[in-house]
Amino acid sequence: MNNILTPENIGLLLQALGTTLLMFVVAGIGSLILGVLVTVARVSPIPILRWAAWCYVQFFINVPLLALLILAVFALPDAGLIAPLTPTAIIVLTVYEAAYVAEAVRSGVNTVGVGQVEAGRALGLSLLQSFRWVIIPQSLRAVVQPLGNVMIALAMNTALAAVVGVVEFTSEVNKLNLVFAQPIQIFTGAGIVYMAIALAIGLGTGWIERRVAIVR
Amino acid sequence: MTQSRHSAASFLYEEPGPRGRRMILVGSIVSALVVAGFIALGLYQFASHGQLDAAKWAPFTQWPIWEFLLVGFLGTLAAAGIVAVLGSALGIILALGRISKVRVVRMLATAYIEIGRTVPVLLLIYLMLFGLPQLGINLPTLWKLVVPLTIANSAVFAEIVRAGIMSLPRGQTEAALSLGLRQWQTMAYVVLPQALRNVVPSLVSQLVSLLKDTSLGYIVAYTELLYRGQVLSTFNHLLIQTFLVVTLIYLVFNGSLSALASRLQKPTRRRKPIAPLLSALPMPIGAVESDARA
Numbered sequence: 001m002n003n004i005l006t007p008e009n010i011g012l013l014l015q016a017l018g019t020t021l022l023m024f025v026v027a028g029i030g031s032l033i034l035g036v037l038v039t040v041a042r043v044s045p046i047p048i049l050r051w052a053a054w055c056y057v058q059f060f061i062n063v064p065l066l067a068l069l070i071l072a073v074f075a076l077p078d079a080g081l082i083a084p085l086t087p088t089a090i091i092v093l094t095v096y097e098a099a100y101v102a103e104a105v106r107s108g109v110n111t112v113g114v115g116q117v118e119a120g121r122a123l124g125l126s127l128l129q130s131f132r133w134v135i136i137p138q139s140l141r142a143v144v145q146p147l148g149n150v151m152i153a154l155a156m157n158t159a160l161a162a163v164v165g166v167v168e169f170t171s172e173v174n175k176l177n178l179v180f181a182q183p184i185q186i187f188t189g190a191g192i193v194y195m196a197i198a199l200a201i202g203l204g205t206g207w208i209e210r211r212v213a214i215v216r
Numbered sequence: 217m218t219q220s221r222h223s224a225a226s227f228l229y230e231e232p233g234p235r236g237r238r239m240i241l242v243g244s245i246v247s248a249l250v251v252a253g254f255i256a257l258g259l260y261q262f263a264s265h266g267q268l269d270a271a272k273w274a275p276f277t278q279w280p281i282w283e284f285l286l287v288g289f290l291g292t293l294a295a296a297g298i299v300a301v302l303g304s305a306l307g308i309i310l311a312l313g314r315i316s317k318v319r320v321v322r323m324l325a326t327a328y329i330e331i332g333r334t335v336p337v338l339l340l341i342y343l344m345l346f347g348l349p350q351l352g353i354n355l356p357t358l359w360k361l362v363v364p365l366t367i368a369n370s371a372v373f374a375e376i377v378r379a380g381i382m383s384l385p386r387g388q389t390e391a392a393l394s395l396g397l398r399q400w401q402t403m404a405y406v407v408l409p410q411a412l413r414n415v416v417p418s419l420v421s422q423l424v425s426l427l428k429d430t431s432l433g434y435i436v437a438y439t440e441l442l443y444r445g446q447v448l449s450t451f452n453h454l455l456i457q458t459f460l461v462v463t464l465i466y467l468v469f470n471g472s473l474s475a476l477a478s479r480l481q482k483p484t485r486r487r488k489p490i491a492p493l494l495s496a497l498p499m500p501i502g503a504v505e506s507d508a509r510a
Contacts, residue, residue: 059467062473064429065431070459071463075456075458078267078455078456079456127228159336177342181350183343184347187339188343191339198333198334
């Protein structure tokens with residue numbers, strides 16, 4: 001193990017881990033925002049928006065992420081849709097996880113009390129205002145834990161970007177293995193790093209939940 | 217799905233008046249234009265690069281091409297079926313382990329579940345591809361895919377089953393025990409059957425996620441749908457068309473499974489008309505809903 005973890009290799013690994021974390025953070029924030037917007041569209045009074053949001057969620061929940069990554073990275077350039085590799089992977093991860101965020105937030109909308117909505121209406125809030133100030137905040141507070149699980153899944157899913165050639169943590173680890181041929185130590189170590197990331201997300205969501213959970 | 221969407225939406229706004237109806241009409245027209253605009257833009261982009269040419273799509277009207285892809289899809293189904301059977305069996309055992317009264321068993325099961333849920337499947341596959349041959353074990357390609365997926369999915373199944381057991385009223389266990397059933401009899405005849413029935417929708421959704429995971433067979437070169445699509449596209453050089461067709465096959469099959477899952481969910485909804493308030497307790501939703509898709 002010592003001959004693997006030379007300063008040079010550690011530098012490469014940290015750089016790759018940085019890419020993984022960058023993908024996670026950007027896609028995480030992006031998917032939270034997009035997911036909330038999709039949820040709003042999905043419960044809006046406009047039938048076409050509801051339908052479009054439903055199609056969006058169904059599409060991304062039923063198609064494998066790897067198929068989407070391959071489609072975006074290898075196939076879409078044939079139609080002139082080409083972007084640098086890592087941003088492409090981030091965009092695919094964002095739109096993919098946004099569907100799961102939308103599912104989670106929608107189950108949160110169901111937990112908002114009817115009285116809350118009616119009270120907002122009685123105060124004269126418009127529909128958009130009651131979404132902004134009443135419905136969405138309460139929905140999000142009810143689904144911190146599920147959203148945390150979506151974020152953990154996202155962190156795991158960033159590894160798939162390795163398959164389409166993004167130099168992130170898993171692919172760097174795989175490269176090291178090709179050189180040193182000590183798969184068991186190397187991949188176990190990498191697994192521990194991912195577990196640490198998941199643990200950090202889990203603890204983070206636990207902390208947030210304790211602070212914002214609505215006690216009824 | 218449609219039904220639940222409406223019930224979710226209905227209490228958010230009242231029956232619109234004349235002004236509200238006008239707003240909805242304007243909103244409908246604007247959003248229809250935006251959606252149509254996006255579709256048109258996409259089609260234009262495709263057409264301007266010749267991706268909509270009839271010649272590029274013609275091969276997909278031929279049966280042999282479909283047969284080639286469907287053989288892959290059968291591989292997908294076979295892998296998913298094995299993982300589903302092994303994963304759910306192991307999942308039930310793990311769930312029982314996690315709530316066991318024996319501390320060591322509980323700790324081992326918990327550790328397995330936490331590891332299985334937080335290590336990327338890709339790493340497990342790499343371990344399988346490179347690690348096992350070093351130990352002199354060389355599995356057939358199918359099992360190089362099935363074993364990592366089973367490890368990961370059994371952990372998720374375990375959490376779903378545990379959520380089902382936890383959501384069952386305590387009285388069920390107490391009643392069974394007071395009838396003189398033993399601990400294992402209580403579990404096998406009273407608790408598990410009810411718990412499993414309650415989590416069927418989550419189990420079906422997990423089936424969808426598992427079927428999607430089999431696309432990782434692409435990496436181990438196991439003959440499943442995505443890998444077949446890849447092979448096909450290296451022959452016909454129709455990348456966009458091939459992968460769109462592959463995506464469509466996944467969408468149709470998994471879409472039907474998802475529709476089944478949401479249909480299975482309905483009876484429980486009907487039994488609890490005040491679901492919004494009941495489900496306000498954060499724990500059970502988190503446990504069941506999120507596990508369904510983890």
